[in-house]
Amino acid sequence: MSRSHDFTIGVEEEYQLVDAATGALRSRARYVISGDWAGELKPEMQEHTIEVGTGVWRGSHGVRGDLARLRFMAAVAAEAEGMRIVAAGAHPFSPAGGHPFSDGPVYQELREKYRALADEQAIFGMHVHVGVPSGTDRARLCNVVRLHLPVLLALTASSPFWDGRDTGHASYRSVVWRRWPRSGAPPRFAGMAEYDALVRWMVESGSIDGPGRLYWELRPHHGYPTVEVRVTDCTPRLDDAITAAALARAIVAGAAEGLLPDTPLPESFVQPLLSENGWRASRHGTSAEMADLESAEPRTITAGEWAERLAERLEGVAAALGDAAELARLPELLRRGCAAEAIRARAEQVGNGAALALWLADETVAGAGMDRRLRPRLEETV
Template sequence: MTPLWTVGVEQELFLVDPVSRRPVPLAPEVVAQAGDTFDVQRELTPFQIEVATPVCETPGELLDQIRAGREHLAKAAKSAGCLLMASAIPPLGKAGPPPESDDPRYRLMEASHRKLLGGQGVCGCHVHVGVPDADTAITISNAIRPWLPTLLALTVNSPVMDTEDTGYASWRAMIWSRWPGAGAPPHFESAAHYERLVRALIASGALLDKGMVYWDIRPSANHPTVEVRVADLPLTVREVAVFAELVRALAMTAAENPPRDEPVDPVLLRAATWRAARDGIDGRGVDTRTGELVPAHDQAARLVAHTADALRRTGQLSTVEEHLAWLRANGSAATRQRAALRRDSDPRTLVDQLVSWTLD
């Protein structure tokens, strides 16, 4: 069994052509170049690639593995004739329709869910925290539900698509919400309740299997972990690491001090997630306790206060506080993308900047 409170991160990234700066379908070639030093996998489209850290115990180990994974993947991409880009959607669209996947499972998803897969091309960041059993994973899922909009707001990194500002800080969240198994999960009574609902969704045809449970937080289908999936792919290595440490602290806090509040209303939670996707951390968010609009930075500060004891134990409280102060001064990744596009209206320059930030 995975030791308690370990953490691992899966990062999905784009492959872009160095000349056109558009996504390029070279995932098979990049996987071949990457070898087996790191856990590198293909994704929903051949324009995307995923790299996962091993199971990590300390924050320093996690940071090193996130950085090393990106560096290794960037070298493999260069050898395959493309560049690695950390954005949750591509600022420049694909040059034509994507080729069909040769993965049997993805082909089945294409057949059963029709246009949903072809319109994807979004990249997220998934954080796994080791848990002792399924019921603990459900306790953590229930406790983190109210914080999902804040976690999204902290990671927004997809404002520009097809050279146009979408008006959203996370357009990825809007695209991804089309899937029948996406969004915030319901409040579960137990692990058995979760299993019953998933079986019913599979029976309905909405899901092919447990792997298509795309809720923003879920018990992992393949590992003894709880998996938080709400985030855009953060822009820099530091932002990935800080996000992962916040998720670990939330899981620790939830398991050790289960909440006694009434579950958040799912309609209000959906509205809060939409607002987080639109405005990100630099705007206002919905307080899921009251329904009132408040500065999103205040919600983030409340999240840190809520997890302060756990962050102290992992030695990350000052790191997280410093990062939130840095975000106040510099803006979210979405804000930084927009600023770069204002400085130079050519979206190819924005792609170049994103490629540079990927290894920053």
């Protein structure tokens, strides 16, 4: 039976910095970080991004409290510099390229190695770390968890616009990210020994300088005893972020306990079908139709139906982990659809990118103690 201290959870989010007046993407991270009195805001590769990370928690309610606090802190530090923060997979109109890189040799090395890929890295994700019991083979665990990555992407897709145009995708961030080497879903491993052998081979052959350069959407983390889920967009609604994180945790726990079956398909089928499912999730979000990897015969299932199937199977696991209330929000998320749908609807209403970006900034801090939409209501009562 799942126990909360066996399957801990922590979350990292990457926030856009946008001008408080124009909504444009701005490279002011070093100044925003310097105003962080708690030292919890971190730089990323480029100066338009700041990153936060929660503590390690035994329940998603702890992650909720931490993320609300961190969004509040980041927003306050940003506003002191005339900036706002946005939790979304991509900026709606600012060009991706031409932004300065953060100081530090590692970022300069990445810029030199990856050139245009690094220059255009204006994408923003959420990573979920799930701790697993000691002795668990994390590479073998990933063999099952990876099957559900497209569903997690579909639930968090929040990047329909790129460089001022509607891409037709729900998550264009994931499309941009998959241009990088060693991205997408991981392959099947016989176990951690095989995984470690691959890392050694790639390091000694000069492909990578360490396991942190494996950019898969799921991996055994090289520094922590966790499985790291890296597939999701950073998403504006705090509730949606927590629901997706809680589901990721339940998937890892359910896979570890044998409640989620491995696919009956050969690996020669699984890898291309996983890639196809990921593309469909990026294109259509929660309405995507995907190949059902539990079926031995060709069969499709929508991302929403897949998520509902997971919620039903993992209800007991989530309850044992203390995450029942967080997972109970999944039907509401599916009813509304992923954030990309709300972003498109808002874009039609406001008609310009600046208003859309500042609306996203409002959405980001809703529930974190800085909800600007409360101001008119409060003023009416004075």
